[in-house]
Amino acid sequence: MSEQQTPSSPAADNPTKHRESSRSRLGLSGATVRNLGLVAALLLLCLVGFLTGGDRFASVQNLMIVLSLASVTGVIAIGMTFVITTGGIDLSVGSVLGLTTVWASTLATQTMADQYGWIVMVGCALLVGLAAGLINGVIIAYGNVVAFIATLSMLVAARGLAELIANRRTQIVNQSSFESTFQGDLLGVPKIVWIFAIVAVAGWFLLNRTTFGRRTVAVGGNAEAARLAGINVKRHLLYVYGLAGLTAGVAGVMLLARTGAGSSTNGLLLELDVIAAVVVGGTLLVGGRGTIVGTVIGVLIFATLTNVFIINNIDSSVQQIARGAIIVAAVLLQQRFARRSTS
Amino acid sequence: MSEQQTPSSPAADNPTKHRESSRSRLGLSGATVRNLGLVAALLLLCLVGFLTGGDRFASVQNLMIVLSLASVTGVIAIGMTFVITTGGIDLSVGSVLGLTTVWASTLATQTMADQYGWIVMVGCALLVGLAAGLINGVIIAYGNVVAFIATLSMLVAARGLAELIANRRTQIVNQSSFESTFQGDLLGVPKIVWIFAIVAVAGWFLLNRTTFGRRTVAVGGNAEAARLAGINVKRHLLYVYGLAGLTAGVAGVMLLARTGAGSSTNGLLLELDVIAAVVVGGTLLVGGRGTIVGTVIGVLIFATLTNVFIINNIDSSVQQIARGAIIVAAVLLQQRFARRSTS
């Protein structure tokens, strides 16, 4: 891997004398400092939004829009954080998301849901997502196929399957119990935002407070050391890709609720957005370090950016140029921030 | 990085680690064995093509069709091989390709070309590609931004710029000296196939026989070791991304010749195809190992697959499912081959 991807070279550092830095004096962990840089970028963006959009930007309603937008991507990004922390990648999430929305909204599923309730549709989406993830996992962990290729294949195949099932048509959701359960607000906040919040918190605990999470970091940081410590690396990878598939299923349910339609085009190109959010958030592509908080902020940055652009009614070509520049600027800002606070 | 991406992690008792033995008895290098597996996959595909398509598949004309198809992707894949060998990635190639076709076919450029010859258009495409690549390189090498994010930003920005320049219209190439130089055949082989061949051979020499290639492998294998051995890692990365941009420019010229039109939609999603071909070809995503021969075979496998599908008239959705399955199967086959030939 190239130099810039491993910012923390083995710091030759005396075990008895710790690296003296202002951040340790402040009692902040490395992860916190990196996240601070991100928060700064997000705040700057919000400032721009406020200056240019005024109340149209700075309103509770707009906040809810941004959060809703962030939710679908965000849930998948949580799963992706685990995958990338193991040093892998999952390019298939967008396409699997599309497949789950299609499968969960077929006439057959909706009819069954009329009988047994929304749980049928949700169960269908989650199972399909999980299954696709597990197939990825088997191919990667036990077939030793590089994650990039395995999940790229899944991307193509799942899209094809979704087209077959949907016969390339958009399937409208009419199932009332599903709609009443997942659409609309709860305590003034859209339900899908609640789901995102729950998934994010669960993801945080899973990564930082459970055996599963610690093993994820270990597998990504040093697979050989993890193996020697008795971790079943292959099985763990299987679980992690299964988890990513599952989050794609959850996102599928959310998207169905939000757009009211299942389509094989759902989730098109989502993978790049998701990975970008995770990586901008500070999770290392080479594995061994993942941050859920960073991922959430990363997702929010992208959602806010879209929002600010549209509020300012900017031409879409100019938007793209600006978007490219802003992403780079945000990452540079974050780095500078981290560097300054440690020197 | 996760286990499966580093098939040769230290001292694990994994079958992939046994590769060294009998092949060295056979006097074959590791790269050769891996390429043999790939060639087997390609031949198998050709066999299927021949069995199902008969003479329609096995004809010189069809061979030329496959080669022409492979050429544009192939040239970029050569540049990408260098990038991936350094452990980086370039997601912007497709979009930069689009930008070069647009810039080289604006009215202004074509008018100038009428005066000074096709060199103006070609020079424009190459310069634009090179410049975009160098910008990537500066951001990655000197800005320490992860390649994934830097080039993703370039992807978005270059697409936006191309749209602005072309005003989202397709620009038709009327420049006769350009057309006569690059369109059509030479000795029965399309000129763009010749260009691909030249680029591939040049790439092979550059990677395997020059100090530039050696540095590329060293930087990807262990950037810190390369730096401490006196290699200017940052400058080298700059060159490598510049090279990738340059190949995107060459591909832009080829696509202009092939389509006779410059458009900001040229090269859409090409990056994934190119990376897939390079990785299937055996270049390691984590860096430190690259193979031009493998890349060329990888590109040919994808082009042949497309061709076999058309010849067999398979439903488009089914094609996608099959494509996913076949890519995985090819990689598995290649691995099995490598394993068997060494045990």
Added chain:
Amino acid sequence: VSNEPAEEEGSDSEEMSSEEGSGGTMNDEPGETVTIGFSAPAADHGWMGAITSAAEDAAADYEDVELRVAEGTNDVNVQISQIETFIADGVDAIVLLPFDGAALTDVATEAMEAGIPVVNVDREFSSPFAARSTVLGDNYGMGVSAGTYICEQLGDQPDAVVAEIQGIASLPLTQDRSQGFEDALADCGLDVDNQVAAEFTVQSGEQVTANLLQAAPEIDAIWNHDDDQGVGVLQAIENAGRDEFFMVGGAGSLDVMEHIQSGDTVLEATVVYPSTQAADGIKLARLIAQEKNLGDLASSTVPRTVQLYAPVVTADNVDQFMDIGFRS
């Protein structure tokens, strides 16, 4: 299944779609078997999916047509190769909906020169020699129709806020639609106040609309280029609980027509952009290859250009159009 396009729901004898006139039953008599190659962009949005499905269905209805469908692709390089393969295979005719008309012109010309008639669908080639016949939608006209309709409704309010939700902004057809829209609005002194670009997908439609509604707190009219992304657009409008404006759609999906009929949403009208174009293309290609003619025409051969009309569907006339609406 109800997912079949409405157009195909008719009985077997009414094969020809309305644009071609009530087809000569004579033309439906099986002739010598012809092989038609079909290539279109990736089915990455509802309309394009409907196009491909309709083409496949149209071919399936003739026992004398063997359709060879290439994998949908947005890569002109791949699409060129597909046409080259068709040429090498010696198909009898090619129906081509190019991802980019100009980029496929050379290879289509090659096919024509090789004696294979090419029927160009939807996105026009840059040379008249590249196609034997062309079935065109009218993208500019679509924008004009939408703009004119909005002018009719709001012409007396020069300050009215008009928003536009484009499809994929980088496509020339999107630019044509927007141009037509702008020109028509200019006629009555209106202009586009907010413009956003979606990607022809439900998801993107929902996303940009949610933001658009926030950006423009008061809107009088919205034109949405595509009814498939419109599913998401409508959902976003519903989610936001907004109804102070009316909306005009584009393409004419069955779903949208049902909404227009029932009047349960802000959707008042849509501009038809037939998804039957490719099916028409297949039919024309078959006739050309069999050297037949369109039934009702006096001339002895299939015409060069068939340009489809982009009518506005409103609650008043929706019944007429229900049968050409596509299930997006």
Added chain:
Amino acid sequence: MVTEDPAAPLLQMQGIVKHFPGAKALDGVDLDVLPGEVHCLLGQNGAGKSTLIKVLAGAHQPTAGTILMDGQEIQISHPVAALEHGVATMYQELDVVDGLTVAENIYLGHELASAGFTQRRTVASRTRELMARLGHPEIPPHREVGELSAAGKQIVSMARALSRDARVIVMDEPSAVLDSGEVDNLFRVVDELTSQGVAIVYISHRLEEIRRIGDRITVLKDGVTVGRNLDVADTPTDELIKLMTGKNVEYAFPERPGVPQDAPVRLEVTDLSLSGVFSDVSLSIRAGEIVGLAGLVGSGRSEILETIYGARRATHGRVQLDGKSLRRGSVGAAVAADIGLAPEERKSQGLLLDEPVYRNVTLSSFARIARGGWLDERAEKAAATEQAAALDLRPAGVDRAIRTLSGGNQQKAMLARWLVHGCEVLLLDEPTRGVDVGARSEIYDLVRRLADAGTAVLVVSSEIPEVLGLADRVLVISDGQVVHSGPAESIDEHQVLDMVMEGSAA
């Protein structure tokens, strides 16, 4: 420390054979370990010690052979099986995960958890206990291991082995990255363990350590056992060396010819500082002189070398070669001026593990050997082969991936890199880390020969006797400051230790 019943071994390995593709690492090795003993495993680089213990740890599957525990045959088919049988291992390559905390690393694979949730408080307090036991109560359980030095990581690795409540603990060259104080600590823990009946299998190339704590010795040579259960007290060093190397090697430092007073100053370092690490270091080395840097781990010696070399950008001060100033912070300039550095951590800083030996050897000189950008692989191989022979690299072929070489041989390849390049100034950071006795004296001779040929050499070593024996002049570094400078003959180990400790206490 030997138990009352020496006839009842705790662990027996019999006839272990391990073939790697193209290499027979083990060809019938026996090992008996008694409860409560420190069993030392000796052998030259590449003899198969690490391979043997990896077989025992379940990291490798033996081609043939049996393993008995308490007289019962057991199968160790994967690392978990070994741990379940009470065998814990500290590997030669650091086997910690940088992104995890100290506590998480220690309990990796046997996390203390209830319902999947890690019990952070319990883990933290137990980690604190373990760290205190290892003499490092100041390392907090929640510190990320990536922020620790190599020595710190080794301590974590040790704590992990302790946490397993093992009956046999295998230590593969644990002292290589430790300084003398740390080694004392380690030995204290070893004593503690053996008195509780835990058996230790101890691998080291430092014979004096084996004298200090070893009970019995097994010697390996070329994958076979050549010395079985030798009593440490009764076996003279000469015999051990003879067993290991198959010949008589005199274990002595080369003579110092003395640097002539008129020898030109080759390297001149003035007031070199790196903020937060060291400050105002001045030194000069004359052609033909070897200067040693002594100090504790973490005293800043590596950073001084790296800063002179330009791998770190000095905050102020200057480095002159033959009177000409070097560009600050540029390795390229240093290499072009013929300054070479053999870095401390060869795996992460030195080697391209998957590349063949010769490309690793010519990594700093392939561009010089090349003609106009075109590689000359034949010349590269010839040059590499020549230096490999001079250093007695084993196996001798330069075409194999350097990953498959044993640790000591990898170190030799690092030195060969600068021999091929040719140096005016050679900076050596821990040049004999992990190198066997035989090769060690070869390296000493070689360094001296280089000096005699006019090279200025700066050596960092954590083994004070090595610094004192090899160098002409010694600088003692403490806390980033030079606290002493003088001829090596006029100072002894205790004085150095005193200075070093004093400095760090201040």
